[in-house]
Amino acid sequence: MAFFFLRVLAVLPLVALAGCATPPPPASAPVAAAPRPLMVDPSDYSSIKADDVLFRAIGLVGTPYRWGGNTPAAGFDCSGLIGFVYRDAAGIALPRTTAELIAMHAPSVDRAALRSGDLVFFSTQGGGQVSHAGIYVGEGRFVHAPSTGGTVRLDYLDKPYWQKAYLDAKRVIQPERLAQTAP
Template identity: 55%
Template sequence: MNAARRGWLAGASWLALAGLAGCASTPRLDRQDASFPHPSPMSDQQAGEAAFLALGLVGTPYRYGGNTPESGFDCSGLIGYVYWQSSRIAPPRTVAQISRWGQSISASDLRAGDLVIFGSAGSPTHAAIHAGESRFVHAPSTGGTVRLNEFQEKYWKTRLLDFRRA
């Protein structure tokens, strides 16, 4: 096991406590929702590294509850892995928690490495990492792979809820 993976596993022990909820899971309200620590600010350099790392994971298989390149990713597992590797920030594990984590930002303030929240009827169901140039990296669905899409695609444009910054 390489040092980066050992660091991720050691630093992400919170995953065992948070449970393995996937992207489209029903929002759970538990002790971590109320008390999950908000991150210290991510520098522009760290955000750029997060976007670069996320782009390098395109093609990794989707797996519900997955949180490593070896096991595959679901959307929140991808975010957790990328943020930990690029800046040692451990985001919450569920999309519902991620949608309230950090700070909401406007589209005009968006930078590569920020988070993108998708859903319907105001309820978050999916999260991604902004890759720059109106594109995002995400782990979309069972049977798929981590991929790169654009905000302007009809499906995603109608589901865009928020941009968030750690």
Template identity: 50%
Template sequence: MTTAQLPHGHSIARTARREIPRLLQRFLLAMALTACAVPAIASNPEQAPASTTAQATVATLAPADSVASIDLASPDNAPLAEQIAALQAAPTTTSRIRTVLQRAFALLGTPYRWGGTNPDSGFDCSGLVGYVFRTIGIDLPRVSRAMANEGTAITDRAALVEGDLVFFGKRGRVDHVGIYVGEGKFVHAPRTGRDVTVSSLASGYWSQKYLQARRLAADT
């Protein structure tokens, strides 16, 4: 472009002298805005602490979750920790039955497995009961229906004592067994997808399915 082609007689040199200060102003303004924005991002009070808090929460909860195989806060298990300590120290509980209770409580949280008979592979209901009683030298039949013929029948539910076997089913046919641990509760391996746990005889599903109880010779 020549000087003659510029409007109003402006020359290239005069136009360049006007444009350079404008560009310089824009550049300096952009630099100033960037300098102000960087500290604001670095000092954001919400972003960094939120991440730190989340990591702290995970670090706090993970160990507890990995250890807690059984929910002690559930309705069935709410006073379980105190109950375990009381039963183990109860003067009316024989040493053999105390061993049964201790072994059963130690297995809380073991996964259910149909046909399972040991803590490595998991337990079904009769597998758990048989395993626990073998620790005191008592061999029981493999299935719950056959276990229901062992020992002495306890006809009054109010007369149950620690270590009694409690049986459940429908239409008079036994299909489940657990170990009574006192205070209206029993330990058992419920079903697929559930772990060895403590449930109540006082109300709910198992109260309705209760059929009978048996007391083995080891209880006396």
């Protein structure tokens, strides 16, 4: 987990400086025609809200599990954690239960296309009914409040238990198309 944070922190200054790295055109350069707008592919877009959700969720790792809990002081169950994080970090009010979360009108996401902030759903009791959910944070990991006596934690989707129980994923935060100029 520390490697993940260090990697994120190492990349942020580079991204900020990248826009400043281009030298200005020479004074004698001819004036070019106005650049034409170009739409950015949403798969290249990193949502600030999704990043806020990611960091808020990771910041709650270690908070005690409590059935029905939905605040850091009271503890969390899985849907209480999701609701708190989205409300606190992104200003988005979500349904309270896992059944309501998986039924909400948000696009399903293929497991191979998961992005930070996506919700992941599991059938931990068998029968194909949703019974657990978490927040995908990247690199095959998700944050969730797993069970009584436990704490909010990071887990890998590729662990056999979670692979077997995996049902679906939903993208709550939709990427925006940003206008940029063509080179």
